[in-house]
Amino acid sequence: MSTAILADDGNGQYCGTVLQAVTICASKKNVWKEISNIVGLPNWVVDIKKVEFLSKTKYGVGGARRLWFADGSIVDEYVTGWKDEQYLSYIATSGLPLRGYYATLSITPRKNASYVMWNSFLISEKTDRNQFEEFLSFMETFYANSLQNLKAQIEKQHN
Numbered sequence: 594m595s596t597a598i599l600a601d602d603g604n605g606q607y608c609g610t611v612l613q614a615v616t617i618c619a620s621k622k623n624v625w626k627e628i629s630n631i632v633g634l635p636n637w638v639v640d641i642k643k644v645e646f647l648s649k650t651k652y653g654v655g656g657a658r659r660l661w662f663a664d665g666s667i668v669d670e671y672v673t674g675w676k677d678e679q680y681l682s683y684i685a686t687s688g689l690p691l692r693g694y695y696a697t698l699s700i701t702p703r704k705n706a707s708y709v710m711w712n713s714f715l716i717s718e719k720t721d722r723n724q725f726e727e728f729l730s731f732m733e734t735f736y737a738n739s740l741q742n743l744k745a746q747i748e749k750q751h752n
Contacts, residue, residue, distance in 0.1 A: 596729040605719035613736035
């Protein structure tokens with residue numbers, strides 16, 4: 594859907610956004626059930642092999658998880674925002690080639706469907722503009738493919 598570079602500090606640090614969305618033919622409640630399972634990502638997110646809780650909190654703000662990807666990378670994430678059946682936000686604190694990563698998955702009801710949007714704000718480590726643009730493009734494809742997996746899984750279960 595879109596990526597954008599928002600700022601450049603002139604020293605190789607960039608801020609950018611990534612946005613992808615999908616319409617799923619299922620109720621908001623059924624979509625939320627899948628999205629709010631913060632360790633259920635291997636069911637629909639591309640290349641995630643395993644997820645485990647890092648926190649005693651399993652649902653809501655304060656939930657934390659560790660993700661293992663197919664390429665061997667390990668990412669730690671913490672839930673920072675949560676409103677049942679509407680959105681969850683999280684930050685990654687390690688494992689990405691970034692200085693900062695904040696993302697939100699949100700659900701908006703549509704007639705007989707749910708509109709799911711995944712957007713993020715990223716801050717690069719020192720890099721060049723082309724490398725950051727390539728990373729944003731990679732993330733855009735990653736979100737798009739993962740959301741298509743989510744759509745297929747939920748529609749198969751609930752239709």
